[in-house]
Amino acid sequence: MTGVRIEGVVAGYRGRPVIGPIDTELAAGVHVLLGRNGAGKTTLMRVLAGILPPLAGRVLLGGTDLAAHREAKRAVGVLTHRAALSPQLSVRDNLEFWARVQGLDRERRTARIRDAAGRFDIEGLLDRRTARLSRGQRQRADLARLTLTDPDVLLLDEPMTGLDPVSAEHTRALIRSWGAHKTVLYSTHSVPEAMTLASQLLILKGGALTGLPVPVAQAPERAASPSAYDLRTSCGGGVWERAELGQDTTIGAHIAGLVAKGVEVTDVRPVAVTATGATRAVTETAIHQLLDESS
Known part of the structure; x- marks a missing residue:
């Protein structure tokens, strides 16, 4: 189901548009969303996640209307700025809950949680209450939640927030690998970070979405300077x-x-x-x- 098509989407709250109309298509790759605070990045993410119904237009996932077919939402993985984890539950119980929501049986739940915990170095945190985690630890646990299943579309809102340098570099590598065969929409405020990861830049401004190509080096690299x-x-x-x-x-x-x-x-x-x-x-x-x- 890889691929997102946005057709004439207008979205907002209480009948008042915030974004749109937007017409674009997102193929496999890392599409980085840039925009000032209040530009509507979160609104667009909510529409693509199937959380906020558009006021007009539709979102198609591999040709399937997201609003008309609820099961299509299972193909979308969402990482919001606020971790989707209950602070009163342990990390393990949080992961168990989300694995059940995704319909994984007991054997697959156990295997996926073990693999995800190892990938994001949270084995030692599994039995700790989420409320006791640091910002970076919560972010790693939430990334582990995201990888419990294999969604075709990934919506990432500031995924590097709170991560230490090693974890951030590991996450960048993971995002690049996802972009090879999945549609990734990554929201950030950092232009250099965007250009490092993006196959396409998306500028959201005045409710309109503009796509910009990322420049590709046209000449071989010269020797790196240690300075x-x-x-x-x-x-x-x-x-x-x-x-x-x-x-x-x-x-x-x-x-x-x-x-x-x-x-x-x-x-x-x-x-x-x-x-x-x-x-x-x-x-x-x-x-x-x-x-x-x-x-």
């Missing part, structure tokens, strides 16, 4: 900040300078500098400008 780094900081709402360090500047000194200015550095990694790096930077700037333009 080029991506730094993830908590500055500016957790967006990715890029720093190009000179040959006589050490990474330690640069981090110390950021910390001295009150910036919390949460992830640092060397990156390859490509011949198209300047083009990518210009493209990121253009996307920011598009998002910031008045409606």
Whole structure:
């Protein structure tokens, strides 16, 4: 059932449209949704999940009308910004509940929970109440819930929130692997993160959805400089900040300078500098400008 077609969808609340009309088709791949707060990203996600009926139009999953066929919703996996886990239950009981909802028998439930717990390193948390987990631990447990079944369509709202660098990189790799044969819609506020993962960028603004291709390198990479780094900081709402360090500047000194200015550095990694790096930077700037333009 891979593939989502959105036909003339208008959606909102109490009869008042927030988004639309939207006409687009999402094939297998990672489609990253960008938009300012209040642009309607959550509204679109709810419509695609079958939670919010559209005011007009329809959503087709592999040709099946989502609103007219409730069983089609089983093909959609949803990760919301707020974990879909009961705080009063243990992680294991939460996973058991969702596995039952998805119709898995006892043998498959046990196997899937074991596999998912190992994949997201939560074996030691299974018997802990969800209310006692950190934000990152809850996010990993919720990702484990998402992988209990094998949905064709995955809707991910800020899946990296609260994850430590190792868990975040593992999740990125998982999302890329899903995109090879599933339709993934990934909502984020980070343009560089979007361009790292996306096969297509989707800009939601003024109720309209615009698709943008992701630039592909047209020249071979030149040797990576040890002084080029991506730094993830908590500055500016957790967006990715890029720093190009000179040959006589050490990474330690640069981090110390950021910390001295009150910036919390949460992830640092060397990156390859490509011949198209300047083009990518210009493209990121253009996307920011598009998002910031008045409606």
